[in-house]
Amino acid sequence: MNDRHVHKKRFGQHFLHDANVLARIVQAVAPKPGERVVEIGPGDGAxxxxxxxxxxxxxxxxxxxDLIPRLHAAAQGVGELEIVNADVLSVDLRRLADGAPLRVVGNLPYNISSxxxxxxxxxxxxxxxxxFMLQKEVVERMAAAPGSKVYGRLSVMLQLACRVEPLIEVPPAAFRPPPKVDSAVVRLLPRAPHERHDANPAMVERVVKAAxxxxxxxLSNALYGLLTPEQISRAGVDPRARAEQLAPAAFVELARIAGLPDNPTP
Incomplete structure (x- = not known):
């Protein structure tokens, strides 16, 4: 099929075509035969x-x-391509993993990347x-350290779950059509079980979102109704501090205190 695909704004389609960038991404992923890999948003298959x-x-x-026939045609003679025609937010990745360690890659639609x-x-x-390929600004937020102006909810929640490694910066000209922003490739490595916190995930999310x-x-004002200043202090945190000053682990301690049976707050 030689006719060019009409890019659809509602899907946030910007297809990567720069051969050098593609080669660097493949090198970073370093795929090996037999690995279970899922690509999100393959686009035209570059x-x-x-x-x-x-x-x-x-x-x-x-x-x-509309992209599915193109992908099937392009894959002929290259390998076995399984295409799941669905919104990724509805896909059970555990089922796709089928018990094997799953590697996930993709040029994520920037409008729903978070x-x-x-x-x-x-x-x-x-x-x-x-x-993942993402808007550069999002990657900066993901990797931001406490005290940074872009350090926020996304930074904390991702860093509690993964090690975040920005890898490659990508200019708009590498895409068709070019987006209005710079992009970047990031690697996310899930933390080992002993590195993960054992606090209630829903409470951690609630505390981080409120903060x-x-x-x-x-924090004493932002967490009003969830934690008292005394409880914030019990977590080893200054109630006068602001959210962007706290390391991710501090939010875990706040969530532990918030989840204690003797916590009278709703």
Missing amino acids: LTLPLLRALGRLTVIELDR PILFHCIEQLDAIHDMH FGQRRKT
Whole structure:
């Protein structure tokens, strides 16, 4: 099929075509035959085909049904390509893993990149690693340290679950059509079981969301109704501090205190 695909804004489609960038991504992923790999948003297959050549078998998740015949045609003679025509947010990655360590890659639609990241984090027990192309600003937020202006909810939740490694910066010209922002490739390595916290995940999420929901306020004000200043102090945190000053582990301690049976707050 030589006719060019019409890019659909509602899907956030920006297809990577720069051969040098593609080669660097494949080198970073370093796929090996027999590995269980899932690509999110294969688009026109620019990254799909080199991955498929290296692996022999690949699963892709693509929402745009118009791209499916193109992908099947491109994969002929290259390897076994399984295409899941679905919204990735509805896909059970554990089922796709089928008991094997799952490697996830993809050029994520920038308009829903954060929900996709959280969807993967929720199924982290099935994932070996992740390599994603994202808006550069999002990657900076993911990797930000406490005290940074871009350090926030995304930084804390991802860093509690994974090691975040920015890898490659990618200019708009590497895509068709070019996005209005710079992009970057990031590697996410799930933390080993002994590195993960054992606090209630829902409470951690609640505390982090509340703390950054009013980030200009002190924690005693931002967490009002969830934790008292005395309870914040019990967690080893200054109630006068602001959310962006706290390391991810501090939010875990706040969540532990918030979840204690003697905590009178709702």
